[in-house]
Amino acid sequence: MFARLFALPCYALVCLLTLLPLSSAQAVGLPGLLGNQTKAQPQAEEPLGQSLDEVIKSLENDQQRAKLLADLKKLRDATKKAQPTPEEGVLGLIGGTLSSLEKQFSGADSPVNRWTDEFDLAQEELAALMLPASQWLPIIFAFALILMVWSLLAAALIWLSHRVRLRFGLTDELPQHPKTWDLLRFALRKLGPWLIALLITVYMTYSLPSSLGKDLAMVLAYALVIGTCFSAICVVAFSVLDGPHRHRALYILRRQAFRPLWWIGSFAAFGEALSDPRMVASLGQHLAHTAATFANVMAALSTGVFILRFRRPIAHLIRNQPLSRRLTRRALSDTIEIIGTFWYLPALVLVGISLFATFVSAGDTSTALRQSLLCTVLLVLCMVINGLVRRHALKPQRGHKRHALYSERLKSFFYTLAHLAVWLAFIELGLRVWGMSLIRFTEGDGHEVSVKLFSLGGTLIFAWLIWILSDTAVHHALTRSRKGLANARAQTMMPLIRNVLFVAIFIIATIVALANMGMNVTPLLAGAGVIGLAIGFGAQSLVADLITGLFIIIEDSLAIDDYVDVGGHLGTVEGLTIRTVRLRDIDGIVHTIPFSEIKSIKNYSREFGYAIFRVAIPYNMEIDDAIKLMRDVGQKMRTDPLQRRNIWSPLEIQGVESFESGSAILRARFKTAPIKQWEVSRAFNLSLKRHLDEAGLDLATPRMSIQVITPGSTPEKQ
Template identity: 80%
Template sequence: MPAFLRCLALLLLIVVVPVQAAGLPGLLSSSTPAQPQATEPLSKSLDEVIKNLENDQQRTKLLADLKKLRDASKQTQPSVEQGVLGLIGGALHDFEQQFSGDASPFVRWSQELEQAKVELADLVVPVHQWPAILFGFAAVIAVWSLLAYAFNWIGHRVRIRFGLTEELPQHPRTWDLVRFALRKLGPWLVALIFTVYLSFALPPSLGKSLAMVLAYALVIGTCFSAICVIAFSLLDGPHRHRALHILRHQAFRPLWLIGSFAAFGEAMSDPRLTAALGTHLAHAIATVTNVLAALCTGLFILRFRRPIAHLIRNQPLSRRLTRRTLSDTIELLGSFWFVPALILVAISLFATFVSAGDTSTALRQSLMCTVLVVVCMVLNGLVRRHAAKPQNVHKRQAVYAERLKNFGYALAHLFIWLLFIELGLRVWGLSMISFAEGDGHDVSVRLMGLAGTLIAAWLVWILADTAVHHALIRSRRGLANARAQTMMPLIRNVLFVAIFIIALIVALANMGMNVTPLLAGAGVIGLAIGFGAQSLVADLITGLFIIIEDSLAIDDYVDVGGHLGTVEGLTIRTVRLRDIDGIVHTIPFSEIKSIKNYSREFGYAIFRVAIPHSMNIDQAITLIREVGQKLRSDPLMRRNIWSPLELQGVESFESGSAILRARFKTAPIKQWEVSRAFNLALKRQLDEAGLDLATPRLSVQVVTAGGGAMAEAGAGASS
């Protein structure tokens, strides 16, 4: 601290002396005498500096303090802002420095290999000690292999005894997947456990340790390949069978190599092996095996890129039709999935080369992320498989149970991916939880509030939408589908907008935004719209009551506003009709005064038959009943006729003919079809009987001068 004070005094002296010197001419030229108080601090500072400079030791210390102060001032100076070219140039300069001099990866790799050679030379033992080392290695491998072969033979006999297949079926169940994993992994794992206990009988040696590491790596490779095959099998679906067949029968060995190399490299970082082999030699072996694992991964990606692309791209038809954006994204991801995978492998190899022997990063972290991805895929596949299982639920609650089940499984998938992201970040030395507990606490709380609001809004939307759908479906048996098709889009849109607005306001409030001005502005805008668009409001209100009262629905045949046609569409403001000439009429709800609906519950096919004056009325009634009975027996018409022919008697007389009235109760909108079929059948029946329909007749009588009738002519004309 005294040295720093001396430096500070010297700096003050450097600053003060020029100022005083610059003011001397003014002081000398002024008539006012100089103040002695102003010269006293200067003289004291000069005396102190002179004393420090006269002493060699003090001068050396002062010089050292000045150098430290200079270095500190350079470090505290703000960095000058650089443009894009400057940043690129700085990055290239840093990259060049990293690959030049003693820090170059080539230099560090050469040093690493030289030290590994030295450690390998130190491990060379005399020839008479080689048999013990080789015996330990061979004994462990032989015991493990024989035990694994024995367990495999026993498993094969058991499968033959119970008629079990060795490969996975096309649609494997959960038990089939478990049995496949046990068949592939069980014998080797159990043999390794027995080998570990039996190896205690052998004396400790380097050969025994290497044999145990090799057996461990091979078992981990088998486990990894079995898990990958199970993960592929969980992605089974339409048009994926061929891709799954290829992966099940051809991908096991490449995956086994990848897992074995990675496990062997991981085992080389064990402290006991590092102490036995040497740090640099263990690191060199681990790096080589990790590089081999990365190269095998790249070859696997190139070899099986098409089957895996089929697994990703081929989605169910319902998802492709309803979620086109998601389907297009998955299609693009499936086509180019191997590009980022190969880039990741290349980055891992490059990072391994730059790290020069540091096997705790780069490849190990990448391989751990790969394992996490596989585990995540397995968990998601198990969740998806469990979601596809049918469940026995009460019919009334089936709709709610299905939607809530899908909601719960969606949250499960989200939780699995979040867990994967957290574990992946921990592999690379990061953590979302640590960030949330530290510097990002406020941001994390707000993001969690936003996520909670969105999930709650999603749940409310599911419950409300299901309740509306359930109520509309149960409202009326005959036209439940038409009613649901009519009202569902309208009510769903209103509910969705309302829930979305409320969720948006709550989310903004949770994010710390003041929503009071927003609500006030929305109220003012609503009032302005209400006063400025009264006809629109009238259409909305009238349409709302028409839809609630269920006066008409889509596919109804109605007479609205003087237009007769089929309802093709309904909005909250208009109704769209298409008449029998194919013309579309769009009618606002406010213009509708009355609605004639011809398609509700049932209809009546009404007949008015004129009986010829020459036909007996009872004979005519019998003929009409026979035609009605034949029409009810017709296989094409009997579904449309809901009652026997109801003969209502003589309605009136026209042109001397009796008019009989009859009717059928028919299905909705089928009354005109039944009427046309009845008229056709009646005409055929009359033709077969040699009878004619009654037509208006005119009788003319000519009277002579003598008063006698000369001629009589009768003429008939059709009406």
Template identity: 90%
Template sequence: MFARLFALPSTLFICLLLLLPMASAQAVGLPSLLGSSSKTQPEATEPLGQSLDEVIKSLENDQQRTKLLADLKKLRDATKKAQPPVEEGVLGLIGGTLSTLEKQFSGADSPITRWSDEFDLAKEEFSSLMLPASEWLPIIFGFAVVLMLWSLLAAALIWLSHRLRMRFGLTEELPQHPRTWDLVRFALRKLGPWLIALVITVYMSYALPPSLGKYLAMVLAYALVVGTCFSAVCVIAFSLLDGPHRHRALYILRHQAFRPLWLIGSFAAFGEALNDPRLVASLGIHLAHATATVANVLAALFTGLFILRFRRPIAHLIRNQPLSRRLTRRALSDTIEILGTFWYLPALVLVGISLFATFVSAGDTSTALRQALICTVLLVVCMVINGLVRRHSLKPQRGAKRHALYSERLKSFCYTLVHLAIWLAFIELGLRVWGMSLIRFTEGEGHDVSVKLFSLAGTLIFAWLIWILSDTAVHHALTRSRKGLANARAQTMMPLIRNVLFVAIFIIALIVALANMGMNVTPLLAGAGVIGLAIGFGAQSLVADLITGLFIIIEDSLAIDDYVDVGGHLGTVEGLTIRTVRLRDIDGIVHTIPFSEIKSIKNYSREFGYAIFRVAVPYNMEIDEAIKLMRDVGQKIRNDPLQRRNIWSPLEIQGVESFESGSAILRARFKTAPIKQWEVSRAFNLLLKRHMDEAGLDLATPRMSVQVITPAGGTEKD
């Protein structure tokens, strides 16, 4: 570029400009200094004359003069770029912004002036369309024939669809829980007759001569059909949000929102169709643009009215989430709650910004309002497609599969990727509406950045897939015993193994992602190794807790919901971490015990238990009668509907265990379900006491022999 800037003509011209003051200075100063002008004057004027001759020749040639002018402009631009930018403070920036706004909104370039000129020119073009009545008749005739033909065809098709619906007993409105076929039938019923009639009318209108009336009728029919299509798609989008406690909001939107949405879509389509070249040539550029802008503004105003009128039903649809999501995803539910409460505020702001941009961009046929309306339509279509995909993903699978857990989670993963692809397509189309594109960015200046971002996204998706497969494998292995039922060990080990797997996969994915993005991960790995070694030496008690807890969990010594005696504390296991066990005793006190302090474990919850009975036989009751009474009580309690599931064996009489206070102690036991031995013992003792009361027997009491010595020397024994 610089070789072209300093080409011969431009160089001569610049040298001329530089030599002019020097030449005049020489002409004045040299004679006085040297005392002779006759010798120096020719030497100074001869090269100057040659330069002037060359410049005159360059200026006389049109091509050289144009090239010289272009080179001078490039030199000026290069000089401006070479100058350092002037730093402005905050006040300077505010002042510059206000000055720019003042220039933009005042003078001949202001939006008010431009709109006034636009409407004046449109008025002139409208006046030029005022033809004599004889010339208006073909226009009116073409307009009326096209509209009449379209209306009659649509009415005939509507009557035919009504007869078919009555013949097959189909409902006119959407049911409360519409299926996919119901939604398709609703769209066909609303749109089908008008669209088919429009297609037939377009083909039949070729028989009519070209006229402004025919074009206006076709544009009007097109706008009405697009409005019907837009309203039907929006109603289908609302219907896809069906769920518990949403029926009233859906009923309002289905029965009251169709006509406002039809107006919005019709005005937007009418404004877009007026940019057709044939209509622009017939109406005039300014009249077509002004009419299209008015139609777009009306569409925006009706959009604002629709937002204000239906803000509460739509907010109810957004806020009302399933119970499972509210319980498991509290942060997401709170965010959706806030979004549903104030959703209409950003929507109204968007409408206001579009109107303001339309006002500022007067004379621009590609206004921000049309772009915003197109983006809104794309958003609605994206929501409909996502709703259909979600509806398809929620369909139950038919038949039991061997690996149903894998297929369910992989199906959810695939549908999530489909949702992501749909949203990416919407973003790409929306950016193309505004003149931008992600694809062009990745192919151009952002190629390197896009490659790194794609590698990062691919790493995260692959890590997510590995996490799903490994987590499902662990869940499948731990939650299925020989009988196919979940056990307590799975509840104990599942959180620990899942956390370890998640941390490991996350760290590996992070290192791979950083390496793909060009970062040197060797110092990170070395630093992680040094930190791990330091932690191992400095936190020996923590390491001891981890190792001991790992062996306790692997050996299955205790699990969640077990009733154990650990470290002198008796209670139910409520939680296990990689370092501690948490117990809750019978008084409700929670004890947190490190694994390294556990020396022995007494577990009362494994496989089975024994309910032990020690019954003191009254002294006036035979042993055999007492044994028979205990057997009867044991048989009755085994037949008790509340206790028979807890008792796993007949009453086992182990005989006389000992003697206490003159009474024989009979020992017996039941084999019971785990942790049910104390409940069975209490029920047996209660039933035994009732039987003894019915037989008139008292419980065994301690006996004492008293010997009284009388004064006569005799004794009496009691």
């Protein structure tokens, strides 16, 4: 028997070692399948040496070997016939999917049949609850009494709260810009009377005997209170999103969305309460199950109606972002714009999927709608918490002016981490609703992956913090000046230093993150060094530009908004990079000059300037009168409201500089503010011309002497 079992030419020894621990009954099973008619005799497991002898004998016998091969071929053919050939390709996949759907939606286990059976069983349980009228009266009386007591208590509390509001002059609705206390007071006003009345009613009903009417009344009251709580939380969540251009949308949601949200929350809470074991015991499993499913379906349909009715106000809330965010974060604003426009489509798809899953699962309320509604409630709570965090972050905080910039940016950093923590908590709770968990994943199979992801996230957050601190330190150091002259220097050096810092921090963070992810960064560093060396040799002009520009910026030879003459170009500095300087001349032409081409820099914008005048004195005017006239004009210039801020010194008469065309050239100058010397010169020349016109004097004109010589006469000079 063992000879036929293990007689395979190539795998005899391996099969023998594998099947040795099997019992004799298991060992003789294969020959029977192969058609061997030899009876298996129960015997003990044979030793290894005896089994090897049997295998050797079987292999030496040609007839036994041929019969064993024939039996194995028959077994192979039977195995091929038993296993259907799988269809390959896209058509095979579609066919398999349609086949599985057909099996799921047809037959005795189809959703339609299961719903039919569920309704039949529910009708039987409802018929069993049909008691005589004498037994129904106590149930109806208990139901009506509890609801009446609860309603009267709630009405009394509502009247009392209304009197309190009138006494203290409080409004019924939320103000346009509600504070945290206003939101809390609104929620308490909507929920407080009904919740307190329910607690008092529950305490008072302890004396009543347990009955179906009492249970149904308490379930209905509980569902209505939960619906009120859900609607109040949603309205508070909408109000937290208050901001510019959102007032009309908030007005609509605050005054029209409360009742639809109340219906959604009440239906969902009623379906949840009917799944309670005590209600299942009172009504019956199938009747309670059917009623709970109907309530959840009504909650889903109410949610769909709410989405379609209020899709535009909610889209308005999502799309309208603050102006600062729209200007600085254009990509994020565009993404939010798209989400706000089409937000209702995925919401309707979620509702449809929940209804379809409920139909397919024949009303399994432990999944589908219940989980979707719980996720919706968690999302609303997450929005409320994030809105409160953002509201607290926007509050002005008093602090030392010296550290105001640090505190502002660090506050933004930590509030961003708080928003991230809130969303992570929402994702974790949402996954737990669906039977999954990130924490369990990190503790189980995904431990290694989670460790790497956490290390990556921690590295990025730490790099972000380092960038905030370093960038703030640079900004604080460059803008600190008593005279206020550091603005141009800060505008010049800050972009360069910030770019260098950002690139350095980004590279270091990337290397550290890759190392924490388990990647060997040594080849990367070596390759970066080789590439840097190659760039250094191959781009010598670029290196020269970088080094020259670095020293020019460090020495503060020029800055943004300076009026300079560099590289043969005269103009205002508009921008600096690590390689070039950008000038705009008086004709509006922009010149981009590499730093390596700058041999000298003439800066007209530093400290002060001189407005120099060279005035030709008329030949018929005394020099002392000309000096006095220029002094009078200079004194008048210093008292001019438009020019006195630009003139920093009295007019300095430097004397007669030269003689040109018979006229004396008188030189004078003003000490002026930077770049104002040309403006002062034009104003002085205009004022001097007006004084000369008033005195009846003309400006000096070139003089020419002509001698006329005639024969026999003396020369006449004209």
